[in-house]
Amino acid sequence: xxxxxxxMEFPRRIRIGEGILGELxxxxxxxxxxxxxVIASGANVQEKVKGVVTSSIGSPVEWVEVDxxxxxxxxxxxxxxxxxxxxxxxxxxxxVDVGKLAAYRLNVPFFSVPTSASHxxxxxxxxxxxxxxxxYSERAKPPVGILADIEVxxxxxxxxxxxxxxxxxxxxxxxKDWELASEEAGEYYGGYAANLALMSAQVFLDGSKSIGEYDxxxxxxxxxxxxxxxxxxxxxxxxxxxxGSEHLFSHALDSICPGKGLHGEQCxxxxxxxxxxxxxxxxxxxTSLKDVHAPTTGAELGIADGEITRALLExxxxxxxxxxxxxxxxxxxxxxxxxxxxxxVI
Numbered sequence: 173x174x175x176x177x178x179x180m181e182f183p184r185r186i187r188i189g190e191g192i193l194g195e196l197x198x199x200x201x202x203x204x205x206x207x208x209x210v211i212a213s214g215a216n217v218q219e220k221v222k223g224v225v226t227s228s229i230g231s232p233v234e235w236v237e238v239d240x241x242x243x244x245x246x247x248x249x250x251x252x253x254x255x256x257x258x259x260x261x262x263x264x265x266x267x268v269d270v271g272k273l274a275a276y277r278l279n280v281p282f283f284s285v286p287t288s289a290s291h292x293x294x295x296x297x298x299x300x301x302x303x304x305x306x307x308y309s310e311r312a313k314p315p316v317g318i319l320a321d322i323e324v325x326x327x328x329x330x331x332x333x334x335x336x337x338x339x340x341x342x343x344x345x346x347x348k349d350w351e352l353a354s355e356e357a358g359e360y361y362g363g364y365a366a367n368l369a370l371m372s373a374q375v376f377l378d379g380s381k382s383i384g385e386y387d388x389x390x391x392x393x394x395x396x397x398x399x400x401x402x403x404x405x406x407x408x409x410x411x412x413x414x415x416g417s418e419h420l421f422s423h424a425l426d427s428i429c430p431g432k433g434l435h436g437e438q439c440x441x442x443x444x445x446x447x448x449x450x451x452x453x454x455x456x457x458x459t460s461l462k463d464v465h466a467p468t469t470g471a472e473l474g475i476a477d478g479e480i481t482r483a484l485l486e487x488x489x490x491x492x493x494x495x496x497x498x499x500x501x502x503x504x505x506x507x508x509x510x511x512x513x514x515x516x517v518i
Contacts (some may be wrong), residue, residue: 174233174278175502177364178360178408178409178410179409180406180407180409181297181313181314181406181409182295182297182314182339182406182407183243183284183314183316183317183318183403183406184268184297184316184317185199185314185316185317185318186295186317186318186320186399187199187317187318187319187320188224188320188322188392188395188399189319189320189321189322190322190323190388190397191321192227192319192321193221193224193225193285193319193321193324194224194341195228195319196225196228196229196260196283196285196319197228197229197230198228198306199283199317199319200229200258200260200283200305200317201370202257202258203257205307206257207229207230207231207257208231208232208233208255208256208257209223209229209233209234209256209257209258209259209260209513210233210234210235210252210253210258210259210260211233211234211235211236211259211260211261211262211269211271212236212238212245212249212259212260212261212262212263212267212268212274212314213235213236213237213238213262213263214239214263214264214266214267215237215239215338217262217263217264217267217287218235218237218262218468220287220489221262221287221324222235223278223302223426225240226363228430231242232435234252234256236248236249236252237291238263238266238267238270238271239266240302240342241265241266241269241270241299241300241301241302242268242270242301242302242364243301243302245270245439246270246273246274246277246301247254247274248280249270249271249274250277253275253278253280254278256280257280257281258275258281258283258316259271259274259275259278259280259281259282259283260282260283260284260285261282261283261284261285261315262285262286262287263286263287263288263339264286264287264291264328264332265290265291265293265300265435266289266292268284268286268291268293268294269293269299269300269301270299270301270350271284271332271498272284272293272299272313272315273301273310273312275312275313276312276313278300278460280453281379282313282315282316282317283315283317283318283319284315284317284318284319285318285319285320285321285461286318286320286325286395287321287324287325287328287330288325288329288333288336288395289325289328289333289334289336289391289395289398290291290328290332290333290335290336290339290434290489290494291335291336291339291398291435291436292339292340292398292399292401292402292405292414292433292473293309293317293402294318294320294395294399294402295314295315295318295398295399295400295401295402295403295406295424296309296401296402296403296405296406296411296414297311297312297313297314297403297405298310298311298404298411299312300311300435307350307484309348309411309415313467314402314403314406318399320395320399320478322388322391322392322395322453323388325391325394325395326386326387326390326391327386330386331434332434332435333390333391333394333464334376334436334437334461334465334467335434335435335436335437335440335465335466336374336394336395336398336436337380337394337436337440337460337461337464337466338434338437338438338439338440338443338461338466339401339435339436339439340372340373340375340376340397340398340401340435340482340490341373341376341377341440341443341460341461342372342373342414342415342416342418342419342436342439342459343370343372343404343413343414343438343442344370344373344414344443344452345416345417345418345442345443345447345450345452346369346412346414346417346418346419346444346445347366347369347370347413347415347416348416348450348497349412349416349495349496349497350366350412350413350416350453351366351445352495352496352497352500353494353495354411355374356495356500357495359390359412359495360385362390362408362412362413364407365404365405365407365408365413366404366408366413367406368400368401368403368404368407368413369401369404369413369414371400372397372398372400372404372501373401373403375393375396375397375420375507376393376394376397376460377456377457377460378493379393380459380460380461380464381463383463383464384463384464384465386464389399397475401414407433414495416446416494416496417442417449417496417497417498418439418442418488419439419442419448420442420486420487420488420490420491420494420496420498421438421439421441421442421446421483421487422435422438422439422442423447423487423490423491424482424483424484424486424487424490425438425475425479425480425483427486427490428479428482428483428486429475429476429479432473432474432475433467433475436466437466437467437473438473440457440461440466440467440468441467441468441469441473441517443457443471443485444458444461444468444516444517445512445517446496446497446498446516446517448511448514448515449497449501449511454515458515458516468516468517469516469517469518470512470517471518472488477509477512477518480512480517480518481505481508481509481512481518483503484498484503484505484508484511484512485508487501488502
C-alpha cells in the first residue's frame with residue numbers, strides 16, 4: 173500500500189529559561205519598520221505580565237482580552253490584528269489556541285508564550301476552538317517561535333501543571349490507538365513521531381514523584397515534554413501521536429458536563445481506562461497521576477458515575493473517522509460501567 177504524503181510543520185525557534193520573559197521583544201525579531209504586535213491574553217495573565225512584555229517590545233502593543241476559546245474571541249483578535257506584524261498568545265490553552273487560529277487565518281506569524289504547563293498546544297499545529305461544529309481540534313499552523321519562562325510557569329496554579337501531566341501521559345494510549353488504526357484500518361503510522369510522543373509520556377511516568385513537588389525543575393520537565401509532544405504532531409502531520417480514545421472521552425465529557433474538569437485532567441482519567449482496554453499497565457498510570465495530585469476519579473471533578481459511563485459510550489461518535497480501541501471493543505452500557513469501576517474511575 174502506498175504510504176502517501178503529508179506536510180511536516182514545527183516551530184523554528186524555542187527558548188526556555190528562567191526570567192526570560194523580558195527578552196520577548198528581541199526573540200520575535202521584528203522586521204525593520206514593523207514593530208507591531210497584537211497580544212491575545214486572559215485578564216489575570218495580562219495583569220501579571222503586561223508591564224514587562226510591553227517594555228520588552230518597546231512600541232505600542234494592542235492587548236486583546238481572551239475569555240474563552242471560541243470563534244468570537246478569534247474574530248476579535250483577527251480584527252485587532254489587521255495591520256500587525258504578528259500575533260502573540262500569552263497564557264494558557266485558551267489564549268494560545270485563539271491566537272494561533274487567528275494568526276493562521278490572517279497568515280501572519282504566531283508566537284507562543286505559555287504561562288502554564290497545562291497542554292501540548294504550546295507547540296502543536298492544532299487549535300481547540302469551540303463553535304466550529306466539531307468537538308476536537310482544528311488544523312492551524314505551529315508557532316514560529318516559543319518563549320517559555322520557567323519562573324512564570326512554575327508560579328502558575330498547581331492544578332494547571334497537574335492537568336499538563338494528564339495531557340502528557342495520554343500519549344501512551346494515543347500512540348497505541350494509532351498503531352491499532354494502522355494494523356486494522358490501514359492508516360498511515362509514523363514511528364518517529366510516535367516514539368517522540370511516547371518519550372514525552374515516559375518522562376512523566378519516570379519522574380512523577382519529583383514532578384509532584386512542583387518546583388522549577390518540575391515546570392521545566394513538563395514544558396519540555398509538552399513541547400516535544402506538540403512537535404510530534406507536527407512531524408506526523410496530524411494529532412494522532414497526541415490524541416486518541418482518551419481525548420475522545422474528554423471531548424464527550426465536554427458535551428455532557430461542560431466546565432467540570434480541565435482538558436488534561438479528563439484526558440488523564442481517560443488514559444487510565446483506555447490503558448486497561450489496551451492491556452497496558454493502567455495501575456502505573458493511575459499511581460503516577462496520584463503522585464502529581466491529578467484526579468484519577470470522576471468524583472474528584474464532580475462528574476457523576478453515569479456521566480463517565482455515558483462519555484465512554486458517546487466517545488467513538490465524536491470523531492467517527494478516527495479508529496481507536498473504542499472502535500474495536502464497542503462497549504455497551506454494562507461494559508462501560510465495569511471498565512470505569514474496575515479501574516477505580518467510578
